[in-house]
Amino acid sequence: MxxxxxxxxxxxxxxxxxxxxxxxxxxxxDEAGIDRLLDSVEPIRRSTGCRMLFSLKAFSFVDALDVMAPRLDGFAASSLFEARLAREVPVGGMEVHLTTPGLRPDEVDDLASLCDYVSFNSIGQLREYGRRMTPYANIGLRVNPQVSFVEDVRYDPCRPHSKLGVPLNHLTEAVAADSALLAGVEGIHVHSNCDSTDLSQALATVRRIDEILGPVLSGLDWINLGGGYLFDEADSLEPMIEAVQALESRRGLRVYAEPGASLIxxxxxxxxxxxxxxxxxxxxxxxxxxxxxxxxxxxxxxxxxxxxxxxxxxxxxxxxxxxxxxxxxxxxxxxxxxxxxxxxxxxxxxxxxxxxxxxxxxxxxxxxxxxxxxxxxxxxxxxxxxxxxxxxxxxxxxxxxx
Ligand SMILES: Cc1ncc(COP(=O)(O)O)c(C=O)c1O
The missing domain is CATH 2.40.37.10 (Lyase, Ornithine Decarboxylase; Chain A, domain 1)
Structure with a gap:
C-alpha cells in the first residue's frame, strides 16, 4: 500500500x-481554492443557462457556504437538517432543493415550507405526499437512468436493485398504466455517477433519458442532473455543455447541476x-x-x-x-x-x-x-x-x- x-x-x-x-x-x-473550483464550472454557466447548486452532503460549514453562495443558485439537501442549514446561509435568493430516499412522514410539512424543490425518490412517495407538498414546493421525481459508469457498486447509484430513484423502465410502464401519474410533477432529478472526470457520461445519460422519456420531458419545466462529476479535473466540459444545451433547446427545460466534491x-x-x-x-x-x-x-x-x-x-x-x-x-x-x-x-x-x-x-x-x-x-x-x-x-x- x-x-x-x-x-x-x-x-x-x-x-x-x-x-x-x-x-x-x-x-x-481555503477561500481562494473555493474560488478556483467555482471558476471551473463558469464555462458551463456562461455557455448555457445551467444553474449550479452545491450539494451540502459533501461539506456544509456555514461560513464557507457563505463564501460560495454568491456564485451559486442554491443548495442541494438530503434531509430536514441540511435543508434547515441551507436556510442559515445569509445570502438571499438561494434555492433549496431536496431529494432523499429517507423522506419521513413527520417531516413532510417542514420540508415543504423549507424547500423550493422536492424530488421524490419513488412513485410511492410521490403518490403519498405529492399533493400535500405541491402548494408549497416545486415537485419532481428522481429517476434512475439505469446506465452504470461506476465500477465500485458501493458508489453506483444505478447499481442493480438500486434504492435511488425510479428506474426509467418502471417509470415508462407506470405512466402507460396511469396517464395522470405525473400530474403536478414539474421536473426530474437524475444523479447517476461518482467522481467522474468524463463528462461524455453525462451526455450519454441525458441521451438515454431523452430517448426513453421523450415527450414526457417536453411536458416538464426542469431537470436536475445531480452531482458525481469532477468539473475541475474533467478532460473537457464540452459534453456537459452539449447535454445542457440539448435539454434546453430540444425540451425547453431549465437545467440544474448539484456537484458536491467538485466544488470543495x-x-x-x-x-x-x-x-x-x-x-x-x-x-x-x-x-x-x-x-x-x-x-x-x-x-x-x-x-x-x-x-x-x-x-x-x-x-x-x-x-x-x-x-x-x-x-x-x-x-x-x-x-x-x-x-x-x-x-x-x-x-x-x-x-x-x-x-x-x-x-x-x-x-x-x-x-x-x-x-x-x-x-x-x-x-x-x-x-x-x-x-x-x-x-x-x-x-x-x-x-x-x-
Ligand atoms: C442526489 C445527489 N446529488 C449530488 C451528490 C453530490 O455528488 P458529488 O459529491 O459526487 O458531486 C450526491 C452524492 O452522493 C447525491 O446523492
Missing part, C-alpha cells in the same frame, strides 16, 4: 508553511500533528492526532489520502496512523524527504469533501477545529469542538463546560 498520489499543491505548500499557527487536528478551507475537495485540508513515532524493524509508524474517523471514506472505500510534502523517493518512510484504538486506523505508507518527529505537521491535501461531513468522535477523539484561510492568506479559527458538545451528545446535559 505504498503511496504515489497527486503532487503537493501550491495551496498545500503554503498551508504547510502556516501550519505551526494551527491547533491540530484541524480542517482548513481541492479546497480543504486536514492538518495534523505527529504524537508519537513507533520504531519497527521494517517501516516506522507515525501516530497522528487525527484519525481515519476524520476522513471515514479512506477506511470505507480503502483509498489512501493525499499528503502534502510526501516524496515518492523520500528517504524516510512511515505508516501514517490515526490515534484511535482501531488497529486499522491507518492512512497508508508515505515517504518524506525529512524525518517525522513528535510535533511535526502532516497535512492531508484534497480533503475538502466528505471529511468533516462524515467525521465522528469515536474514542472521544474530538472533531477537527475548523479554520478559514481567507483570500489574503490569513487564517481564522472558526470553530473548536468542545468537550461540552461531546458530553451533551452522550447525555451529560447542558451546562458541561466547553
Amino acid at each position: 505504498s503511496h504515489s498520489k497527486t503532487q503537493t499543491t501550491s495551496d498545500a505548500a503554503s498551508l504547510l508553511a502556516l501550519s505551526s499557527e494551527i491547533e491540530t487536528p484541524a480542517f482548513v478551507y 475537495r481541492g479546497a480543504g485540508f486536514i492538518v495534523s500533528s505527529v504524537l508519537d513515532v513507533l520504531p519497527d524493524e521494517g517501516v516506522r509508524t507515525a501516530v497522528l492526532d487525527t484519525t481515519v474517523n476524520h476522513m471515514p471514506e479512506a477506511l470505507e472505500y480503502g483509498w489512501e489520502p493525499d499528503v502534502a510534502d510526501h516524496a515518492d523517493e523520500g528517504a524516510f518512510e512511515y505508516i501514517l496512523a490515526g490515534s484511535t484504538c482501531l488497529a486499522g486506523d491507518l492512512f497508508g505508507v508515505y515517504r518524506f524527504d525529512e524525518p517525522l518527529e513528535t510535533g511535526s505537521r502532516v497535512v492531508f491535501d484534497h480533503a475538502g469533501a466528505y471529511t468533516l461531513s462524515k467525521a465522528h468522535a469515536f474514542n472521544g477523539v474530538g472533531l477537527p477545529s475548523v479554520y478559514a484561510l481567507d483570500r489574503s492568506g490569513a487564517l481564522t479559527l472558526k470553530k473548536r469542538f468542545t468537550y461540552g458538545e461531546y458530553a451533551e451528545r452522550w447525555g451529560a446535559g447542558i451546562g458541561v463546560p466547553g
Whole structure:
C-alpha cells in the first residue's frame, strides 16, 4: 500500500508553511481554492443557462457556504437538517432543493415550507405526499437512468436493485398504466455517477433519458442532473455543455447541476500533528492526532489520502496512523524527504469533501477545529469542538463546560 498520489499543491505548500499557527487536528478551507473550483464550472454557466447548486452532503460549514453562495443558485439537501442549514446561509435568493430516499412522514410539512424543490425518490412517495407538498414546493421525481459508469457498486447509484430513484423502465410502464401519474410533477432529478472526470457520461445519460422519456420531458419545466462529476479535473466540459444545451433547446427545460466534491475537495485540508513515532524493524509508524474517523471514506472505500510534502523517493518512510484504538486506523505508507518527529505537521491535501461531513468522535477523539484561510492568506479559527458538545451528545446535559 505504498503511496504515489497527486503532487503537493501550491495551496498545500503554503498551508504547510502556516501550519505551526494551527491547533491540530484541524480542517482548513481555503477561500481562494473555493474560488478556483467555482471558476471551473463558469464555462458551463456562461455557455448555457445551467444553474449550479452545491450539494451540502459533501461539506456544509456555514461560513464557507457563505463564501460560495454568491456564485451559486442554491443548495442541494438530503434531509430536514441540511435543508434547515441551507436556510442559515445569509445570502438571499438561494434555492433549496431536496431529494432523499429517507423522506419521513413527520417531516413532510417542514420540508415543504423549507424547500423550493422536492424530488421524490419513488412513485410511492410521490403518490403519498405529492399533493400535500405541491402548494408549497416545486415537485419532481428522481429517476434512475439505469446506465452504470461506476465500477465500485458501493458508489453506483444505478447499481442493480438500486434504492435511488425510479428506474426509467418502471417509470415508462407506470405512466402507460396511469396517464395522470405525473400530474403536478414539474421536473426530474437524475444523479447517476461518482467522481467522474468524463463528462461524455453525462451526455450519454441525458441521451438515454431523452430517448426513453421523450415527450414526457417536453411536458416538464426542469431537470436536475445531480452531482458525481469532477468539473475541475474533467478532460473537457464540452459534453456537459452539449447535454445542457440539448435539454434546453430540444425540451425547453431549465437545467440544474448539484456537484458536491467538485466544488470543495481541492479546497480543504486536514492538518495534523505527529504524537508519537513507533520504531519497527521494517517501516516506522507515525501516530497522528487525527484519525481515519476524520476522513471515514479512506477506511470505507480503502483509498489512501493525499499528503502534502510526501516524496515518492523520500528517504524516510512511515505508516501514517490515526490515534484511535482501531488497529486499522491507518492512512497508508508515505515517504518524506525529512524525518517525522513528535510535533511535526502532516497535512492531508484534497480533503475538502466528505471529511468533516462524515467525521465522528469515536474514542472521544474530538472533531477537527475548523479554520478559514481567507483570500489574503490569513487564517481564522472558526470553530473548536468542545468537550461540552461531546458530553451533551452522550447525555451529560447542558451546562458541561466547553
Ligand atoms: C442526489 C445527489 N446529488 C449530488 C451528490 C453530490 O455528488 P458529488 O459529491 O459526487 O458531486 C450526491 C452524492 O452522493 C447525491 O446523492
